[in-house]
Amino acid sequence: MRRVLTIWLILAFAVTAIVGCQAFMAKPKTPVIKLNRVEVAHYWKFFLEPKKKRGSTLDLAFIFDITNPNTYKVMLDEFRFTVAFEGIELSTPIVYEDVYIPGKTTSQLRVHVALDAYTALLALLVPAGNVQAWKKMGTKPPALLKKWWEGIQDFSFPIEVRNGVAKFSTPKGEIIAPFKGVFPKKKK
Amino acid sequence: MKRILLAIGVIAVAFLFAGTLWGAEVIKVGAINDMTGGTCDVGKDYALGIAEAIAYVNDMGGVNGKKIKLLQFDYGYRIPEAVTIYKRLRDYDKVIAVLGWGTGDTEALSPTITKDKMPYVSASYSAHLTDPKKTPYNFFFSADYSTNARGCITAWYEEIWLKDPKFKARRERGEKPRFVCFYSWPTPYSSAPIKAIKDQAKLLGFEIGPDQDVSLTALDTKSQVLAAKKFKPDLVWHGNTTMSVATALKDSYALGLGAWHIINNWGFDKNLVKLAGPAAENAIGAVPCAFFGEKGPRLMPKIVEYAKKLNPGIPEENRLIRTVQAWGAVLLLWEGMKRADKAGKLTGEGIREAIETLRDFDLGIGAPPITFTPTDHRPTSIAQAYIIKGGKFKFLKRIDFKKRWPDRWPKWLGW
Numbered sequence: 001m002r003r004v005l006t007i008w009l010i011l012a013f014a015v016t017a018i019v020g021c022q023a024f025m026a027k028p029k030t031p032v033i034k035l036n037r038v039e040v041a042h043y044w045k046f047f048l049e050p051k052k053k054r055g056s057t058l059d060l061a062f063i064f065d066i067t068n069p070n071t072y073k074v075m076l077d078e079f080r081f082t083v084a085f086e087g088i089e090l091s092t093p094i095v096y097e098d099v100y101i102p103g104k105t106t107s108q109l110r111v112h113v114a115l116d117a118y119t120a121l122l123a124l125l126v127p128a129g130n131v132q133a134w135k136k137m138g139t140k141p142p143a144l145l146k147k148w149w150e151g152i153q154d155f156s157f158p159i160e161v162r163n164g165v166a167k168f169s170t171p172k173g174e175i176i177a178p179f180k181g182v183f184p185k186k187k188k
Numbered sequence: 189m190k191r192i193l194l195a196i197g198v199i200a201v202a203f204l205f206a207g208t209l210w211g212a213e214v215i216k217v218g219a220i221n222d223m224t225g226g227t228c229d230v231g232k233d234y235a236l237g238i239a240e241a242i243a244y245v246n247d248m249g250g251v252n253g254k255k256i257k258l259l260q261f262d263y264g265y266r267i268p269e270a271v272t273i274y275k276r277l278r279d280y281d282k283v284i285a286v287l288g289w290g291t292g293d294t295e296a297l298s299p300t301i302t303k304d305k306m307p308y309v310s311a312s313y314s315a316h317l318t319d320p321k322k323t324p325y326n327f328f329f330s331a332d333y334s335t336n337a338r339g340c341i342t343a344w345y346e347e348i349w350l351k352d353p354k355f356k357a358r359r360e361r362g363e364k365p366r367f368v369c370f371y372s373w374p375t376p377y378s379s380a381p382i383k384a385i386k387d388q389a390k391l392l393g394f395e396i397g398p399d400q401d402v403s404l405t406a407l408d409t410k411s412q413v414l415a416a417k418k419f420k421p422d423l424v425w426h427g428n429t430t431m432s433v434a435t436a437l438k439d440s441y442a443l444g445l446g447a448w449h450i451i452n453n454w455g456f457d458k459n460l461v462k463l464a465g466p467a468a469e470n471a472i473g474a475v476p477c478a479f480f481g482e483k484g485p486r487l488m489p490k491i492v493e494y495a496k497k498l499n500p501g502i503p504e505e506n507r508l509i510r511t512v513q514a515w516g517a518v519l520l521l522w523e524g525m526k527r528a529d530k531a532g533k534l535t536g537e538g539i540r541e542a543i544e545t546l547r548d549f550d551l552g553i554g555a556p557p558i559t560f561t562p563t564d565h566r567p568t569s570i571a572q573a574y575i576i577k578g579g580k581f582k583f584l585k586r587i588d589f590k591k592r593w594p595d596r597w598p599k600w601l602g603w
């Protein structure tokens with residue numbers, strides 16, 4: 001009995017030492033984040049009433065593939081990105097849920113982004129870059145919002161994920177992984 | 189033998205757990221920012237600056253060895269959403285302090301944060317938040333909006349009205365300079381310093397014309413400019429953010445208003461020059477700290493370094509003074525937390541007491557030194573006015589109101 005216990009402990013020690021050393025010695029590899037797809041999670045017919053400061057809501061779900069190239073698990077600590085429709089920035093979601101990604105695996109993360117037409121209108125009217133963008137398109141904000149709200153069911157315009165930054169905690173410290181993506185993907 | 193086995197066992201278990209014990213002790217700090225709403229033209233850059241400054245603080249050892257975990261949320265400048273986020277931060281995340289944003293949400297949350305003893309360091313520099321009898325847990329690092337507004341109108345009066353030969357004949361005839369205000373009436377940020385600037389205008393002997401209501405999202409201000417033109421103003425104060433101010437400057441230029449312009453700090457940055465072009469020439473604005481990348485301030489190289497490191501996708505030339513202002517908020521809170529922790533009282537109350545021990549403290553970002561006391565939360569009595577010349581920001585005047593009007597300064601607390 002004692003011999004079995006000794007062997008078991010030595011084995012456990014050896015395995016943990018190897019895994020531990022590997023974890024502490026090697027520089028961690030940066031996880032790879034890819035935008036898998038965008039889904040319309042919930043949909044309401046378009047309306048916009050600027051005087052009443054309200055408009056219809058659009059609930060989008062962004063699904064990301066997160067690949068951990070390391071042999072050990074990493075923890076996703078923070079995940080932020082900016083959503084842009086046709087190059088116009090509308091929202092910057094940030095999530096803080098702790099998600100552990102086992103070594104050498106790909107996990108999926110779903111991030112919901114609720115846009116409302118009135119706040120989107122403000123986003124079109126305030127930042128200089130956005131104003132220049134819709135002026136260049138030769139349109140007006142309410143018309144552009146209507147086009148987006150109606151066109152999103154068929155994804156008739158590009159939805160871009162930009163300035164994406166994910167922070168991971170690992171036994172070797174923090175890793176920052178930048179990412180970006182477009183949906184639907186351009187047809188080659 | 190048993191001891192050896194036990195020792196091996198302990199080491200093995202320690203190794204197993206070593207991989208999961210990644211983080212040191214953490215302190216949670218919340219941030220409520222506007223990245224998509226009515227003030228996102230300045231709010232986005234500020235939000236980036238908050239995250240970058242916290243990263244710097246953690247790299248500098250955090251709060252005496254304790255790391256700060258930042259929980260940052262976009263509320264789209266919707267006050268009810270800011271209140272909801274605050275409750276989440278307080279009840280679920282159990283943050284120790286909050287880095288807030290606008291005047292509307294900061295003033296709306298003020299009674300709640302007072303009850304919760306939650307230090308709230310905001311980007312709202314409303315003077316309404318400076319009287320500790322009413323708002324003991326509200327802090328910010330800059331001269332308040334009222335001091336800034338008083339500073340701009342005084343700087344224009346002393347440097348332009350009294351010195352410009354163009355006004356010589358009118359001065360000699362004993363004429364009063366004429367003044368109007370352009371701002372969004374229902375927006376708490378825009379209207380916060382109105383009482384103070386009109387008080388200063390009266391003090392300096394201005395004639396005050398009718399206010400013009402200009403929305404934060406205004407793309408056309410011709411009707412307001414034409415209405416103001418009937419009064420023939422010499423000076424216009426703008427209380428909105430950059431995009432709206434740029435529209436008003438362009439329309440004033442196009443319609444020949446012929447007035448000088450003074451601007452509150454959230455409407456005065458390099459985007460104003462980009463958007464308004466020649467219409468921004470000679471505009472005077474309140475400047476709370478150094479501009480992004482400006483040489484001189486001790487921490488500027490770090491501010492630029494962390495912007496590049498954490499947000500490499502955003503070109504340096506697109507970064508604004510808002511980043512530096514965000515650093516000001518974070519550095520103020522950091523100093524308070526370090527002092528509170530050292531005193532063994534890292535709580536809301538302890539942080540408040542610690543901040544109230546700051547005397548002529550230099551944040552290292554080109555801002556006037558700050559002082560807080562248990563009876564006065566105005567960080568400084570110094571207003572800095574800059575003027576746009578040839579598309580560049582030039583220093584115009586620095587006014588210390590406590591020195592200039594020592595009898596009035598105590599009475600100006602809280603408005």
